[in-house]
Amino acid sequence: MPARPQPLTPLGMAILELLHEKPIHPYEMTQLMRQRQVDRRVKLRPGSLYHTVDRLQAQGFIEIVDTQRQGRRPERTVYAMTEAGRDAFVDQTREMLAFPAPEYPQYPVALSAASELDRQDAIDQLKMRVIALRARIAADEVVAKEVRDRELPVMYWIDHLYDHHQRRSQLAWTEQLVADLESGRIPWPDAKKPPPHPQLSIVDNEDTDDDKAS
Template sequence: MATEKQPLTTLAMAILELLHERPMHPYEMTQLMRERRVDRRVKLRPGSLYHTVERLEGQGLIEVVDTQRQGRRPERTVYGMTEHGRDTFAQQTRQMLAEVAPNYPPYPVALSAGAELSPDDFLDQLRMRTMNLRAQVAAEQVVIDKVEDERLPRMYWIDFAFVHHQRKSELDWTQQLIDDLESGRIPWPDDKTATPPGQSVVDTEDGSDEKTS
């Protein structure tokens, strides 16, 4: 029975993207990802890049093209992308661009769970979130202003622009939620037995209410 081929992780895609430029050793990949802020959209943990490089080599997507040694430093293995790697990268890029994949961010979960907090506590946490979001938006805007001044082609940092836009949208939405709660446009559910969305209340024979999905 054939097993379904697993899609490449975001870190694997980031590695293959770098290898489109030139062959590199893993340490250089790590440094470039941090320099280019790739680690803001890809989880880059110690050792994770080296493990992913080994897996890509095992899949035949990259191959050893050289070894380098500088002074007494350990020997570094330089990897290049294979034709199979290029084809796989292009195929998955098309799929990731065209398809809307499921996403499970923690913020919507926290919004749902937040109804179990007190109104003041909930609002305090939202205000803290907006403060953190404003700081991140401002920091990202500094980077955007810099690359625009350097006339760096937008397609080279289009991913950063997308994340920045998402962050600003989340900030606007959260601030509107705070305003709506403070003004009473969205009332706080005082009755903990209120019917959740997706359920309806029907009358039973004994006159009591019953919730149905």
């Protein structure tokens, strides 16, 4: 039985997505990703991009179709996507859309560790996060207005809408967490006795069958 092909990395997916449009060279890939803010969801460094391009070529997913030189600038290699690359991109897109994959964001790790801080220190850091999230959300709205004004189809920037929704949800949840900590609704751990487990407003609680019956 043949081995399962190595999955495309997020950066590899981003490169193949660009090559759906036209053959381009790695420098232009970098510029387009930054212009379209792809670097907000994919770790983008020049070294890693060139490494990924080399890997995609070795896998047969892209191929060299031209070289360009402008003035005294170094020669630039232009790549295009192969049929194998298109098939791999489509297959992985389907899989990623259909099945949730494990992800490892930093915020839950920080929340788990927060009780080791002083209570007010933790609250202060959460308030700083609230400020940062509000700024990112405002920036999202500026970008959304620009693309709407350009009348770009929504599916071309649906990933930005998803990120925006995630940030808004995280902001609302974090604001409520700060309020619960400041009010004492969520008590800070006491070294002398285990903390109680109150009904938390940061958790959605549905009525139980017993509650409905009473």
